[in-house]
Amino acid sequence: MSESRNAILGKLRAGRDAHPLTPPESDFAVLRNKRWDGAERLERIKRMMEAVHTEFLETTEADWPTDVQAFLKAQGTRNLLFGPATEAGGRLSAEWAEGGPELIPYADRVETFKERLFDGIDAGITTTLGAIADTGSLIVWPTPEEPRLMSLVPHMHLALLRADALYDTFWQAMTENRWADGMPTNALLISGPSKTADIEQTLAYGVHGPKRLVVVVIR
Amino acid sequence: MGESSINFAKASSAALQDQQLRGNFRRAMDGLMSKRAVQFADTAEWNGVRALGASVRLRALSKLPELLEKLEANCTKNGIQVHWASTTDEANAIVLSIMQRVNAKLVVKGKSMVSEEMHLNAFLEKRGIECLESDLGEYIVQLDEAMPSHIIMPAIHMNTKQIAHLFKQKIKEAEYTEDVAQLTDLARRVLRKKFATADVGISGVNMAVAETGTLCLVENEGNGRMSTTVPPVHIAVMGLEKVVEKLEDVPPVISLLTRSATAQPITTYVNMISSPRKAGEKDGPDEIHLVILDNGRSGIYADEELRNTLRCIRCGACMNHCPVYTKVGGHAYQAPYPGPIGSILMPQVEGLEKRGELPHACTMCNACVEICPVKIPIVEIMGRLRSEAVHPGDAVRGAGSHASKAEAMVWKGWSMTYASPLAYQFATALLAKLGNAAPASLPLLKEWTNVRAKPRFANRTLHALAREKGIPDV
Numbered sequence: 166m167s168e169s170r171n172a173i174l175g176k177l178r179a180g181r182d183a184h185p186l187t188p189p190e191s192d193f194a195v196l197r198n199k200r201w202d203g204a205e206r207l208e209r210i211k212r213m214m215e216a217v218h219t220e221f222l223e224t225t226e227a228d229w230p231t232d233v234q235a236f237l238k239a240q241g242t243r244n245l246l247f248g249p250a251t252e253a254g255g256r257l258s259a260e261w262a263e264g265g266p267e268l269i270p271y272a273d274r275v276e277t278f279k280e281r282l283f284d285g286i287d288a289g290i291t292t293t294l295g296a297i298a299d300t301g302s303l304i305v306w307p308t309p310e311e312p313r314l315m316s317l318v319p320h321m322h323l324a325l326l327r328a329d330a331l332y333d334t335f336w337q338a339m340t341e342n343r344w345a346d347g348m349p350t351n352a353l354l355i356s357g358p359s360k361t362a363d364i365e366q367t368l369a370y371g372v373h374g375p376k377r378l379v380v381v382v383i384r
Numbered sequence: 385m386g387e388s389s390i391n392f393a394k395a396s397s398a399a400l401q402d403q404q405l406r407g408n409f410r411r412a413m414d415g416l417m418s419k420r421a422v423q424f425a426d427t428a429e430w431n432g433v434r435a436l437g438a439s440v441r442l443r444a445l446s447k448l449p450e451l452l453e454k455l456e457a458n459c460t461k462n463g464i465q466v467h468w469a470s471t472t473d474e475a476n477a478i479v480l481s482i483m484q485r486v487n488a489k490l491v492v493k494g495k496s497m498v499s500e501e502m503h504l505n506a507f508l509e510k511r512g513i514e515c516l517e518s519d520l521g522e523y524i525v526q527l528d529e530a531m532p533s534h535i536i537m538p539a540i541h542m543n544t545k546q547i548a549h550l551f552k553q554k555i556k557e558a559e560y561t562e563d564v565a566q567l568t569d570l571a572r573r574v575l576r577k578k579f580a581t582a583d584v585g586i587s588g589v590n591m592a593v594a595e596t597g598t599l600c601l602v603e604n605e606g607n608g609r610m611s612t613t614v615p616p617v618h619i620a621v622m623g624l625e626k627v628v629e630k631l632e633d634v635p636p637v638i639s640l641l642t643r644s645a646t647a648q649p650i651t652t653y654v655n656m657i658s659s660p661r662k663a664g665e666k667d668g669p670d671e672i673h674l675v676i677l678d679n680g681r682s683g684i685y686a687d688e689e690l691r692n693t694l695r696c697i698r699c700g701a702c703m704n705h706c707p708v709y710t711k712v713g714g715h716a717y718q719a720p721y722p723g724p725i726g727s728i729l730m731p732q733v734e735g736l737e738k739r740g741e742l743p744h745a746c747t748m749c750n751a752c753v754e755i756c757p758v759k760i761p762i763v764e765i766m767g768r769l770r771s772e773a774v775h776p777g778d779a780v781r782g783a784g785s786h787a788s789k790a791e792a793m794v795w796k797g798w799s800m801t802y803a804s805p806l807a808y809q810f811a812t813a814l815l816a817k818l819g820n821a822a823p824a825s826l827p828l829l830k831e832w833t834n835v836r837a838k839p840r841f842a843n844r845t846l847h848a849l850a851r852e853k854g855i856p857d858v
Contacts, residue, residue, distance in 0.1 A: 167467070167469040168467045169469055169474060169678070170468035172469055172470060173452075173470060173624065173676075173682055174449050174452065174453065174680045175725050176446050176678075176682040176683075176685075176686070177452070177624075177682050177685055178449045180445070180682065180685045180686030180687075180691075181448060181449060181685070183686065184686075184687075184688040184691075185446070186441040186442065186445060186446040186688075186691070187446065188439055188442035188445075188446045189435070189438070189439045189442065190439065191436055191439040191440055191443060191633070192432070192435065192436060192439070193632070193636075194432065194438065195432030195433050195636075196428060196433075196436070196635060196636060213649065219514040232476040236672075244842055251757050270616070271666060271682065273666065273734070273819075274667070275614075275666055275667040280580070281578070282798050283433075283576055283577075283580045288614075299649070300486060300639075300649045300650035301649065301650075302650055302654070305703075308665075309664040309665045309666060310665040312665065312667045312668075313609075313613050313667050313668055314614070314667045317606055317609050317610065317613065320553070324739040334635065335634075335638070335639075336632060336635040336636070339631060339632060339634075339635070341633055344596075344631055345595055345596055345631040345632070346628065348596045348597075348631070348656065348658040349458070349658065350657070350658060350659045350661065350665060350668060351613070351655070351657055351658070351668065351800050352598075352658075352661055353609075353653060353654065353655055353656070354471070354653070354654035354657040355652065355653060356649075356650050356651070356652050356653075357652050358651055358652070359604070359605055359606040359652060360604050360605070361520045361521075361568060361604060361605050362537070362539060362604075363519070363521035363524065363538070363539055364413075364414055364520070364524075364539070364544055364547055364564045364567055364568065365408075365542070365543050365547075365564070366411075366415055366537075366540075367545045367564040367566075369568035370565075371568070371569070371572065371606070372520055372568050372571065372572055372604075372605045372606065373518065373572060373575060373579070373605045373606035373607040373610055373650075374605065374606025374609065374610075375606070375805050379619065380479055384429070
């Protein structure tokens with residue numbers, strides 16, 4: 166271990182031991198008490214996310230692949246990046262009708278198709294682990310089957326949200342599901358399309374990440 | 385004052401003459417303040433989450449050495465390589481050695497205040513490595529060859545017209561436009577190419593979780609995710625105070641941070657990174673390095689009162705609410721961290737010889753203390769540093785460097801006069817007779833009179849008037 170490491174830790178320890186600090190209790194009640202009823206949660210999520218330009222597409226378990234295809238066709242989307250090895254990906258391949266936007270599988274390491282990913286992909290679709298009412302956020306854990314860049318590089322990100330996978334707060338989602346026992350390589354909250362206000366506080370969408378975020382609500 | 389000291393008074397006086405700059409700041413800060421107030425309109429909720437946030441930060445500080453060791457152990461277990469740097473020189477050298485090993489030519493950077501503290505861009509560019517800021521505000525400031533003027537909104541000092549001219553002048557394919565959406569889209573096109581080809585991505589860290597070895601980054605643009613996902617190597621730099629104990633400590637701090645900073649309930653992205661690319665994963669960096677920087681922080685930590693500076697979560701709300709910052713803007717401070725937090729942090733990091741003027745860039749109005757989401761007693765620390773600057777000691781580097789014999793004599797004389805009724809009567813009688821004859825250009829008096837009218841002494845003292853009314857002296 167480095168000299169600096171030991172010097173820094175030594176100095177911190179001496180400083181702290183000379184003047185120990187007793188912190189106040191952490192009372193999480195303020196987060197625990199944030200609650201919304203079932204229907205209210207989704208309404209709130211929609212309201213908050215729409216306020217930052219997120220779009221919503223309502224569909225059902227049976228129809229979502231068809232509805233997604235029809236939506237993309239109407240938007241003039243040329244292609245859709247998807248994870249072929251997920252259950253949702255299986256449904257998409259099986260139920261994708263002829264003549265719609267081209268389905269492009271994210272099947273290999275990014276190095277094999279980086280150029281196309283950055284230049285030639287219009288939309289990407291991923292699943293989510295649910296959404297959070299407090300802040301209007303989607304929970305996304307990328308996996309080997311659904312890599313990280315799918316929700317970032319394509320100009321449009323479609324996110325599948327099951328209408329029963331809703332939480333009150335970020336804190337509730339992480340404590341109830343015991344995230345601390347094992348975090349994935351990357352865990353994300355996504356609360357809208359990419360945006361910036363760096364030019365004179367004027368909001369503009371789609372600066373580096375997706376220009377559009379479409380939440381596909383499956384009931 | 386030492387030769388190398390930074391002249392805040394001169395820089396702020398120049399800034400005050402710049403009507404354009406003052407207008408830009410006034411508009412921006414007014415908007416930020418009113419939007420933030422809406423976010424915290426529920427006072428009970430604000431009090432609750434603020435107390436929780438402060439407790440999270442204090443708990444982390446109470447176990448700081450242990451938590452850093454735990455963070456290191458868990459990051460290492462997850463495959464993140466941890467480096468320690470006592471100084472910014474050392475941190476730069478660590479970053480450079482990683483770059484050289486992978487033969488990096490192009491670096492994309494997400495927003496990082498610590499890298500500003502390190503002057504990392506200039507350091508790498510001198511060594512032939514292109515270092516591109518990818519946060520739109522930072523990108524604008526970099527094109528302009530300037531420094532950020534706010535820790536959250538780096539280009540807040542410029543208006544759209546100024547940025548439009550800058551883009552036209554500096555970006556080859558740019559057409560002149562004042563349309564913000566078009567300007568943003570231009571930056572998108574330029575930077576996408578860079579993300580796709582960069583050898584290394586550099587980011588800061590908003591919070592590092594000891595319990596899980598997780599680096600948390602919040603952002604709106606997606607450049608942070610790009611910088612930490614696309615290049616094969618990711619280097620994260622953090623000040624050693626950024627650690628929190630548990631994963632569940634993250635939500636309250638993020639809530640306070642995003643609402644205080646930009647009045648958003650949450651940023652577009654909350655990016656939690658716990659490991660490099662694992663076997664079977666198709667993207668993400670193969671290597672992640674975490675550089676933990678001290679740069680004076682362990683010294684700050686040793687002092688019971690000054691230690692509170694390290695609670696800071698870098699939301700920038702203190703700037704937005706500061707009557708001094710909003711008038712003079714960020715550049716007058718000539719520091720990576722301007723405003724109230726900069727005025728207490730910079731003197732402690734870089735020493736009072738160089739930064740001793742900054743604690744005086746404060747009216748002690750307490751506005752920053754009232755809105756600080758983690759309750760840092762900024763004004764008390766400001767007063768403490770003013771005192772440290774004129775009294776030799778070991779708590780802060782450069783303590784006593786601003787001591788002045790003349791000032792000490794004036795105070796001594798004042799205290800002697802006030803300790804003796806006879807001396808006091810004599811002195812006040814003398815000033816009543818002769819005080820008005822003192823020229824406004826007298827040293828010390830000049831500090832006051834060069835921008836204000838000279839105060840006039842009354843012909844008769846208050847004591848004399850009281851005696852006439854039959855009120856005895858004692």
